[in-house]
Amino acid sequence: MTEVDPLALDLPVLASLAGSAADEFLLARLRADGHEHIRRSHGYVFQRLIAGAPTVTELGAALGVTQQAASKAVIELEQLGYVERSADAADSRIRRIALTDRGREVVQLGRRLRAELEQTLLATVDPADAAAARRVLVALLAASGGLEAIAGRSVPLPSD
Template sequence: MDIDLATLAYLAGSSANDAILRRLHEIGHDGVRVSHGFVVQHLIEGEPTVSELGDLLGVTQQAASKQLLELERLGYVARVPDRVDSRVRRARLTDRGRRLVEDSRRIRRELDVHGGDAAKRALIRLLDATGGTEKVLKRQVAPSD
């Protein structure tokens, strides 16, 4: 195959994400989309408001609200009162949301076995070379258009 590295990395990543999503759907996580993962990442260790989530994702408050509403309807997220100011609502993963995270991580580990360490190292070098590592580490990667 004569494909440049950037295109090949994109295509391989898209194919891997599609495979992960299919597997999640097969085990009962119907309705979950790749874009939901970007939201869930910010709920693993925090409970942001809609406005804070929008800032974290680099999207409007309306776009963040839409994503949260979808995840709420699927049972992965609940909006709860702030501990200090009960007028403020925060997004929190439900038990089902935590299971989604666990299942996704398990499936990704299984996929890593097929990808191999050499491929992973090459993609990390590419990420470093293109200046993307810091964004990934800070969970500042947003879904692409």
């Protein structure tokens, strides 16, 4: 089997592979720190809950999935203790979804672990190279239509 030279890969492939590797590294750390059932898709739900407390229907629309798929994700996250449903203040028939203390804890832990990974990376590369890499990745996001979703915390779940 021939080895692949990573420097020979195109930028979109490198960005994708680096993102996947970083995700797996961070998930392993989260799991080792007591969140053994956390999955990548949970992060997409958490991002919607950081900014507010949507209904299942609103969550599904924001994630680009059906109400049934959103409901399934909420049930799973409830069972894991990351989210809770409560009555809307204006209309008790409406149920809103919000992060629990455990949900906020895993979000903070994820932020801390990403910051640690970034510091590890920055200790190995020239600051100018890191700044250039950041600009290239932002340009890739712009070229592929991803910037607006990031700005609005509306990155859709990956499609398979």
